[in-house]
Every structure is written in structure tokens, then in C-alpha cells.
Amino acid sequence: MTTVSDEQEKKGAKTAHCVVCGRSLPIRQMHEIHELRPALQAMIAEQVGDIDDQSLICERDER
Numbered sequence: 001m002t003t004v005s006d007e008q009e010k011k012g013a014k015t016a017h018c019v020v021c022g023r024s025l026p027i028r029q030m031h032e033i034h035e036l037r038p039a040l041q042a043m044i045a046e047q048v049g050d051i052d053d054q055s056l057i058c059e060r061d062e063r
Contacts, residue, residue, distance in 0.1 A: 020061040030056040
């Protein structure tokens with residue numbers, strides 16, 4: 001399965017935007033929202049608002 005991160009890497013993108021903190025970080029430090037536990041996904045959606053399964057979050061914010 002190809003993820004947003006894989007697509008961005010193919011296009012030459014080296015960074016991506018975190019929906020939680022707003023920082024642009026290396027793609028290797030990002031995860032798609034759908035990879036997180038459902039309770040964490042719900043908490044992020046409540047705080048951030050408009051997200052989808054391909055929204056990215058940095059490793060620091062997923063803790």
C-alpha cells in the first residue's frame with residue numbers, strides 16, 4: 001500500500017507538515033493519523049479539527 005509519505009518521497013519532498021504542531025519535519029519522522037490508536041486519533045481530531053486518514057503527525061506529537 002502506498003502512503004502519503006511514500007508519495008511525497010517519490011515527488012522529492014524531504015519534509016512534511018504536522019497537523020498538530022504545524023512544524024515541517026523530515027518525512028521519516030512523520031506518521032499518518034490512521035496508524036495511531038483510535039483513542040489518540042479521536043483526541044487529535046477534537047483538538048485539531050479537520051483531519052483525514054492521510055493527515056500526518058510527527059513522532060513527538062504522537063506520544
